[in-house]
Amino acid sequence: MIRRVFFNISVLASPFFQMSVMFFILGxxxxxxxxxxxxxxxxxxxxxxxxxxxxxxxxxxxxRSR
Known part of the structure; x- marks a missing residue:
């Protein structure tokens, strides 16, 4: 979110997004x-x-005793 707002970098091109998708699928x-x-x-x-x-x-x- 910070990258998108301040640096105008696409979130989809980020390796963090790709890793999070990979770990979600792995889980x-x-x-x-x-x-x-x-x-x-x-x-x-x-x-x-x-x-x-x-x-x-x-x-x-x-x-037991009954």
């Missing part, structure tokens, strides 16, 4: 890759009929 791609990976992992575990996490032992559990 969007990263979010989408994470979502796709989450779907793949869930589909894999459901197709194998395996639990996602397996608890080996519960430590320090107090017994």
């Amino acid at each position: 969007f791609q990263s979010i989408l890759m994470g979502l796709i990976a989450e779907l793949l992992v869930r589909t894999y575990h459901e197709s194998q009929q395996k639990p996602t996490y397996r608890v080996r032992a519960v430590l320090g559990k107090k017994s």
Whole structure:
């Protein structure tokens, strides 16, 4: 904004604008890759009929008396 007002330099020709667009696209791609990976992992575990996490032992559990 300051470049445009005081120096009459186009904002679109600035490397800062180009870098901000590139980082925006990179961030969007990263979010989408994470979502796709989450779907793949869930589909894999459901197709194998395996639990996602397996608890080996519960430590320090107090017994309930009813």
